[in-house]
Amino acid sequence: MTVVAGSLPLAVLDFVGIEHGESPGAAIAGAVAVAQTVEAAGYRRYWVSEHHNMQSLACSAPELLTAHVGALTSRIRVGAAGIMLPNHAPFKVAEMFRTLVAMYPGRVDLALGRAPGTDPLTAHVLRRGVAGDAGAEFPGQVGELLAFLDDGFPADHPYARLVAAPVVDEQPELFVLGSSGYGPRFAAVNGLSAVFAHHMSPELAFDALRAYRRDFTPRHDGAQPYSAMSVLAFASEDEEAVLDFEAAWTLTIQNISRGVREPLRPEDVRGLARSARFRADRQDDGRMVTGEPKAVAERLLGMRREAQADEIVVVTPSLDRARRQASFTALAEAWRHAA
Numbered sequence: 427m428t429v430v431a432g433s434l435p436l437a438v439l440d441f442v443g444i445e446h447g448e449s450p451g452a453a454i455a456g457a458v459a460v461a462q463t464v465e466a467a468g469y470r471r472y473w474v475s476e477h478h479n480m481q482s483l484a485c486s487a488p489e490l491l492t493a494h495v496g497a498l499t500s501r502i503r504v505g506a507a508g509i510m511l512p513n514h515a516p517f518k519v520a521e522m523f524r525t526l527v528a529m530y531p532g533r534v535d536l537a538l539g540r541a542p543g544t545d546p547l548t549a550h551v552l553r554r555g556v557a558g559d560a561g562a563e564f565p566g567q568v569g570e571l572l573a574f575l576d577d578g579f580p581a582d583h584p585y586a587r588l589v590a591a592p593v594v595d596e597q598p599e600l601f602v603l604g605s606s607g608y609g610p611r612f613a614a615v616n617g618l619s620a621v622f623a624h625h626m627s628p629e630l631a632f633d634a635l636r637a638y639r640r641d642f643t644p645r646h647d648g649a650q651p652y653s654a655m656s657v658l659a660f661a662s663e664d665e666e667a668v669l670d671f672e673a674a675w676t677l678t679i680q681n682i683s684r685g686v687r688e689p690l691r692p693e694d695v696r697g698l699a700r701s702a703r704f705r706a707d708r709q710d711d712g713r714m715v716t717g718e719p720k721a722v723a724e725r726l727l728g729m730r731r732e733a734q735a736d737e738i739v740v741v742t743p744s745l746d747r748a749r750r751q752a753s754f755t756a757l758a759e760a761w762r763h764a765a
Contacts, residue, residue, distance in 0.1 A: 428532055428599060430470050430501055434761055435730070437471035437739040438464050438754060439507055439656050442485040445745055446689040453484045454491065456747045461495045463751040465502035467758035470737065471535060472499070473507035478544035478552065482689045489522045496530040505535030507621060507656075507739070508603045510543040511567045513552040520574035520590035523598045531594075537601035537621055538571070540564040540609065568602075568616070575600075601654070606630065610638035610653075617645030619652040624729075625741045628712050631655055635733040656739035657729060658714035660750075661722040661757040666699070667749050668716045673699035674744050675714065690745045719753075723760035 440460055444453040461472040472495060474488045485491060488506035496504045505526075509519055519536075526534045540561045542549035573579045574590040575597050602613035605623040607630065613620035620638045624631035635653050642651035660671040674695045681687070698704050715725050726738050740757065742750045 428503075430503060432468065433470040433502075434468045434758055434765075435737040436464075436469045436758065436761065437473060437503075437654065437737055438469055439473045439475060439739050439741045440485075441475050441477065441483050441743050442491065443743055443745075444482055444484055444689050445747065446691050448689075450484045454494065457484070457491065458495055458498050460747065460751060460754070461499050461502065461504070464754050464758075465499050467755045468762075469502060469754070469758065471503040471505065471739075473505050473535065473537065473739070475507060476510045476513070476539070476543045478513075478542075479548040480544075480687045482687055489526070492526055492534070493529065496526065496533060501533075503533050503535050503599070504530065505598065506537060507535070507601070508537035508539040510539040510541060511564060511571070512540070512542050512549070512561070516567050516571035517574055517585075517588065517590060519571055524575070524590055524592055524594050527594045527596055527598055528592050531596060534598040535601065536598040537603050538568060539603040540612075541605075565612070568612075572600075604634065607634050607637075610634045611641070613653075614638045614641040614651070615643055617643050617649055619654075621654045621656060621739065622733075622735075624655050624733075625658040625713070632729075632733045635735055639734050653733070653735045654737035654739050655729065655733050655735045656741050657726060658742070659722055659726060659740050659753075659757065660714070660716045660742050660744070661719040661753045661760065662749065663718055663756075667746075669699040669705070670695055670746070671742070671744050671749070671753075672708065672714065672716060673704060676704075678743060692745055695745055719756040719760035720764065723757055723764040726757075727761070727764055 440457055442457045474491045475485050476488045477483050478486050492504050492506055523536050579586040601619045601621045602609050603621050604610050605626040610620045622631050622635050638653055639651045662668055677690055715722050730738050744750050
């Protein structure tokens, strides 16, 4: 793995949320500001997700966002977490990410997802109406992508004469995403790095990542397991800000379950956060890590040790970008003191 000199084993996964009343262009400019903030704070990576058919998000083209953020930062690794491979031709993914590597050598990451990152109808459209289990095609798609990026095809393979241009001397750093046992198992068997979405499946995360490290089989001589775990986290000395973050995530999950894809209204978040029932029902179910920066950093460090992970990927979706940036900065400082 290529590690940014002096960086912390921390990354950020950004959904590039569109705040209520702002334009998509403003949201993308805000994402750049977040990336610049976490670069200055010493984070190792800034990743964007791939989601479709969401009026509240501006991350439907993570490869374009990666290029844009890469141009406006200088050290931090940038990439997609992930590219939802069922939505794309592996050859095209290889071309896109080789182009990014040519633009930003030593700085590009590519995490691969097996899910479509959207609802069934949108997935159907993205796949041009192709029926069948998209997830079942994932192993073959990864194999093709690896061949186009580096491994090559057997001489008698019909794709052997194809070149994913531009031809560059390095690969993007590859990860396999997972929110079930499948992703880490696939990464281990195929000698790839793994990222597990604790923010989606906290009950599975620790066992899955420990099993990944135990079962890792190198693809190349000397290869070592490398894993990361994404965690919902928000750090602030301001208790009201913490409550707002927790309320915003609660409303986000409720909206997703109802098929509502619009940006959160600040008054709705504040109303829930300040309600007596919400405050009374708050409980630590292990899904998110919130509170004062020192406590958040210490808990994330403990989770990293328990999962035997190399990095923590911080996921901080909220309606207030300035608060998110302050949280990222405070967490990095607290991490340095706690580590």
